[in-house]
Amino acid sequence: MADMAIIREVGLRDGLQLVKDMLPTETKLEWCRLQAAAGFNEIEVTSFVPPSVIPQFADAAEVLAGAKTIPGLRPSVLVPNLKGGTRALDHGAEKITFVLSASEEHNLSNVRKSTDASLAEFRDLVAEREARGLAGKVELSCAIATAFGCSIQGEVPELRVFEIAAQLAEAGADEVNVADTVGYANPHQVRTLFSVLTSYTGAVPIAAHFHDTRAMGLANVVAAADAGIRRFDASLGGLGGCPFAPGATGNIATEDCVYLLESIGLGTGIDISALLEVRAKLDEWLPTERVEGRLMKAKPAKTFRPAA
Amino acid sequence: MADMAIIREVGLRDGLQLVKDMLPTETKLEWCRLQAAAGFNEIEVTSFVPPSVIPQFADAAEVLAGAKTIPGLRPSVLVPNLKGGTRALDHGAEKITFVLSASEEHNLSNVRKSTDASLAEFRDLVAEREARGLAGKVELSCAIATAFGCSIQGEVPELRVFEIAAQLAEAGADEVNVADTVGYANPHQVRTLFSVLTSYTGAVPIAAHFHDTRAMGLANVVAAADAGIRRFDASLGGLGGCPFAPGATGNIATEDCVYLLESIGLGTGIDISALLEVRAKLDEWLPTERVEGRLMKAKPAKTFRPAA
Numbered sequence: 001m002a003d004m005a006i007i008r009e010v011g012l013r014d015g016l017q018l019v020k021d022m023l024p025t026e027t028k029l030e031w032c033r034l035q036a037a038a039g040f041n042e043i044e045v046t047s048f049v050p051p052s053v054i055p056q057f058a059d060a061a062e063v064l065a066g067a068k069t070i071p072g073l074r075p076s077v078l079v080p081n082l083k084g085g086t087r088a089l090d091h092g093a094e095k096i097t098f099v100l101s102a103s104e105e106h107n108l109s110n111v112r113k114s115t116d117a118s119l120a121e122f123r124d125l126v127a128e129r130e131a132r133g134l135a136g137k138v139e140l141s142c143a144i145a146t147a148f149g150c151s152i153q154g155e156v157p158e159l160r161v162f163e164i165a166a167q168l169a170e171a172g173a174d175e176v177n178v179a180d181t182v183g184y185a186n187p188h189q190v191r192t193l194f195s196v197l198t199s200y201t202g203a204v205p206i207a208a209h210f211h212d213t214r215a216m217g218l219a220n221v222v223a224a225a226d227a228g229i230r231r232f233d234a235s236l237g238g239l240g241g242c243p244f245a246p247g248a249t250g251n252i253a254t255e256d257c258v259y260l261l262e263s264i265g266l267g268t269g270i271d272i273s274a275l276l277e278v279r280a281k282l283d284e285w286l287p288t289e290r291v292e293g294r295l296m297k298a299k300p301a302k303t304f305r306p307a308a
Numbered sequence: 309m310a311d312m313a314i315i316r317e318v319g320l321r322d323g324l325q326l327v328k329d330m331l332p333t334e335t336k337l338e339w340c341r342l343q344a345a346a347g348f349n350e351i352e353v354t355s356f357v358p359p360s361v362i363p364q365f366a367d368a369a370e371v372l373a374g375a376k377t378i379p380g381l382r383p384s385v386l387v388p389n390l391k392g393g394t395r396a397l398d399h400g401a402e403k404i405t406f407v408l409s410a411s412e413e414h415n416l417s418n419v420r421k422s423t424d425a426s427l428a429e430f431r432d433l434v435a436e437r438e439a440r441g442l443a444g445k446v447e448l449s450c451a452i453a454t455a456f457g458c459s460i461q462g463e464v465p466e467l468r469v470f471e472i473a474a475q476l477a478e479a480g481a482d483e484v485n486v487a488d489t490v491g492y493a494n495p496h497q498v499r500t501l502f503s504v505l506t507s508y509t510g511a512v513p514i515a516a517h518f519h520d521t522r523a524m525g526l527a528n529v530v531a532a533a534d535a536g537i538r539r540f541d542a543s544l545g546g547l548g549g550c551p552f553a554p555g556a557t558g559n560i561a562t563e564d565c566v567y568l569l570e571s572i573g574l575g576t577g578i579d580i581s582a583l584l585e586v587r588a589k590l591d592e593w594l595p596t597e598r599v600e601g602r603l604m605k606a607k608p609a610k611t612f613r614p615a616a
Contacts (some may be wrong), residue, residue: 149611186571187530214609215564215602216571219319219527223494249602256523262522263494294523294557301458301492301522 002267002307005230007258008042009035011282012063013078014251015239016056017047019031019289025059027285029066031196034281035236036073043067043074044097048084061091068092076141080111081118085125090133095139097177098122102161103150106181112205119167126172141175142168142207146256148193149184152173157195166200175205175244180220183213187223194227207231210252212238212292217252225266232257237282238292253293255279259300267308272300310575310615313538315566316515317343319590320371322385322559323365325355325545327597333367335593337374342589343544346582351375352405353383356392360371369399376400379522384449388419389426393433397440401449403447404547405485406430408511410469418453427475429601431469434480449483450476451517457492466501474508483513485541488528491521495531502535516540517562518560518600520600526568533574540565545590561601563587567608575616580608 010029032043045067054082057094060077066102068076076095079085088096101107102119107115122142129138146153147161165176178197180190190208197206208224209219221232240250258270272295279296320336330414340351359366368385375383384403387393396404408426409415415423430450437446454461454468473484475607486505488498498516505514516532516539518525548558566578580595580603589606 013496129600149609151610152611182609183606186568186610187527188572189438211600213606214567215526215561216568219495219530220525222530249605259522260494260524260527264496294521297557298521299493301457301490302459302462303492 002181004308005225005232005266005268005272006042007040007041007254007261007268008044008231009236009254010044010232010233010251011235011237011254013044013047013238014233015235018241018250019056019239019284020026021286021288022056025062025066028059028063029282031285032067032073032075033070034278035275036070037270038278039270041072042074042076042095045118047078048081048087055098058082064093066095067194067212074127081141081225082121082124082128086128089128089134089138094140095141096125097141097143098125099143099145100164101145101150101216102151102156102164103146103182105153106146106150109152110170117120119164119171121167122173125173140172141177141207142173143179144271145179145181146283147181148189149182151184153183158196161193162197162200169201169204173204175200175207175231177209177268179209180211183211185210185220187219190220190223191227194224194229198228205231207233209233211240212249213250218256221252221257221260222264225264230266232261234258237279237296239282239286239289244267247290249292249308253295255295256293259295259304262307263304265307267306269308272306312458312573312616313533313540313569313576314350315348315562315569315576315578316352316384316539316541317348317544317560318352318517318541318559319543319545319547321352321355322541322544324398325362326549326558327364327547327594329567329594329596330364331593332536333370333374335372335503336367339586339589339593340375340381340383341378342586343589344378344581346586347372347576347578348378348380349577350384350403350474353387356396357388372399372401373587376402391589394436397436397442397446401446401448404433405449405451406433407451407453408472409458409489410464410472411454411461411463414454414458414543417460423472427472427479430476430481431479431607437539447482447513448480449485450481451485451487452486453489455486456488457490459490459492466504470505471503472509473505477509478511481512483515483539484509485515485517487517491519491525493518493528494524495527498528499535502537506536507592512540512585515541517541519548520557520560524550529565529568533569533572538574540569542566545587545604547590547594547597557600563603564601566610567603569614573615575614578614580614
């Protein structure tokens with residue numbers, strides 16, 4: 001049995017948040033169903049944000065409700081604050097990813113409050129979960145955005161990331177998700193950060209979220225995997241991008257990431273052929289979007305053997 | 309002073325060999341001049357193959373002659389056999405890369421002879437160099453193609469690669485260039501192969517040539533760099549491809565590779581801004597080609613600092 005890694009699909013959230021065309025709710029659910037059938041146990045299906053901010057997620061409650069009925073799937077939702085978290089609990093979310101930024105300026109720009117204020121809201125969300133008697137039932141993850149640098153502020157000190165991670169672990173986070181939101185990370189930086197991070201977070205699982213903006217996305221996945229990370233976010237077809245760099249590519253492509261991890265001996269439980277069929281659907285669903293990813297064109301190598 | 313790496317531009321050879329439009333000789337030389345001015349000391353400028361096989365290189369002698377006059381540039385040329393090598397010597401080449409395949413079937417398909425027969429021709433080329441009194445003046449590199457697997461044969465045993473590399477070192481090669489011709493390599497395979505290879509090649513420098521066909525190109529560069537490799541081939545804008553996988557991407561993009569190496573602390577001596585200006589020219593020179601590479605769109609991160 002190979003060592004295993006979990007790949008969480010975030011295309012429906014991180015990918016779609018910059019897509020102007022509204023994808024119908026039923027199509028989003030078809031996407032979830034097909035990808036769950038290909039072996040995905042975790043999909044970030046939507047975000048509980050005001051529809052005035054991101055109209056694409058006006059159907060958040062319907063998408064979550066539909067995704068919860070898919071066998072074998074644990075849908076997660078993103079929330080930017082306590083209000084979104086409370087709504088997600090109201091709608092029966094079983095896994096919630098709260099996001100805050102290690103960069104003070106990015107946090108101010110994103111949610112108009114300090115990082116410490118967001119940390120306090122995360123604690124309040126944990127308290128809300130306990131008050132509802134949902135401890136052990138609803139998983140609370142927290143993403144640390146701009147953990148490797150920020151396009152507004154520039155440098156983000158490693159020590160700040162460690163400090164935030166330690167506070168999240170202490171607050172009761174079930175997972176800490178470290179995100180290279182703007183594609184600034186390089187593999188040596190990744191290796192260093194993840195090698196030290198676990199000494200601040202104890203037994204709390206760490207996830208990694210990389211973008212491929214400057215072509216280092218998969219090299220960063222390898223660096224994180226070598227440092228012991230076993231949870232990775234990825235977006236089908238690399239869907240997504242960065243509002244600050246028009247035309248720049250976004251998330252690492254799920255299909256390329258799965259193929260990479262399997263190639264280096266980390267089983268994912270995912271059927272690559274089935275995944276590439278979902279990927280082909282993406283071209284139909286979003287005909288005007290530029291979709292990335294290499295494996296779709298090249299197909300697996302003749303010598304490829306899955307890890308598990 | 310940072311640890312240094314050498315990046316050899318191969319766009320004019322590996323990139324152009326699949327390009328149908330003839331690039332005028334003067335444009336090729338302008339490309340060489342601009343890239344030399346950006347800090348490149350080595351450019352593979354052409355290939356000495358019969359024009360009937362690759363018409364793009366009908367002007368090989370003129371391109372080599374012109375490139376030799378560029379200050380600070382050491383142009384190299386590719387040759388597939390003794391005949392090409394002899395022609396290259398006739399035309400005053402100072403560095404010649406002889407190519408053979410570790411995959412027997414790929415070698416048969418490429419040059420219609422066994423790998424051992426190609427090895428014998430490489431030895432004959434070394435002898436020809438000595439006979440002309442050019443030892444110590446003309447550098448002979450040998451590329452081992454399909455070193456990580458072959459799209460025809462499938463698996464290529466590591467031991468075969470080691471055996472060939474040892475024979476090349478013994479024959480007098482000044483460099484052994486290990487190539488993932490079809491984009492089959494993964495980072496763990498790369499790390500393992502390069503960690504062992506040097507015990508077969510002694511003091512002979514090793515170069516690495518990666519394709520990004522399945523998105524692992526730069527992850528493989530990091531793996532090779534971590535194993536001590538300091539010479540890398542790359543192609544501007546990722547120009548190139550694979551005739552067996554239509555639409556599949558080819559070489560790693562030079563600009564992304566330079567940016568990666570500088571980011572992980574390996575100086576390249578290359579001015580990235582000047583390089584991106586040459587990259588912009590590529591769109592004018594080859595308007596119908598699909599050009600890859602992330603850095604051109606995203607530009608360097610605000611936090612980026614060159615290594616040296």
